Amino acid sequence: MKNELASPMKCTIELNDVEKRTLEELALRHPYEDFRVRGQGLLLLGAGQRVHEIATQLDVSKKTVYNWTNAWREKGLCGLLNGHKGGRPHSLCxxxxxxxxxxxxxxxxxxxxxxxxxxxxxxxxxxxxxxxxxxxxxxAGFSYKRGRYSLKKNATNRSLP
Structure with missing residues (x-):
């Protein structure tokens, strides 16, 4: 048996113009930071950067970048938008x-x-x-305002010199 060194698999994606524009919008305007980072990561990967460089630049692990790539290949944009787990849970059940x-x-x-x-x-x-x-x-669709006392001004008070 031949002893071969396994070279790491090259991770690249090719993005068309529509996909690039969609990922740019995701990276700029999505309300959750983790989705913006995913968009940035795939844009960098599509531009030809290596996984290690992307992981270092975005402060994530290499495995995370590979996960984003697999999600993009399997489900496209929907694969990236799954799994937001950030944020504090609601205080009220x-x-x-x-x-x-x-x-x-x-x-x-x-x-x-x-x-x-x-x-x-x-x-x-x-x-x-x-x-x-x-x-x-x-x-849930309700709005409440704190009750306040209002000062009623009449016309004579406003016209004082």
Whole structure:
């Protein structure tokens, strides 16, 4: 048997103009940083850079660049857009959000009253601030404003010299 050194497999992709433009848009405008990095990596790979150089430049492992390449070859853009795992998990579970939405739909309530409904339904204190609850309700299609006293100005007050 002949003892051969296995040379590393060359990892390259060829991109047409439409694919390049799509990856450029992904790299510039996607809201998640990890997707922007994936787009940059494939653009660099398409430009002929080596996997090691790309991994060093983008601060990822070589295996990650190979994974992006395989995902691109198998599923195209959809392969790159799968798997965003970043970000902090929501403070409120789905049950708590459903309870809050139901309470908000039942009658007009303040955020504090909605929070009390959630606490009563779950038997535990609200795991977040009221602002977080307001954000979750906003995602569900509700909006709340803090009640304020307004100063009513009449015409005589505005026309003082």
């Amino acid at each position: 789905e049950d708590m959000v459903a309870t809050a939405v139901a309470a908000a739909r039942a009658q007009s309530m303040t955020l504090k009253q909605i929070a009390q409904c959630i606490e009563a339904a779950n038997g535990m204190p609200l795991p977040c601030r009221l602002e977080t609850l307001a954000g979750e309700l906003k995602r």
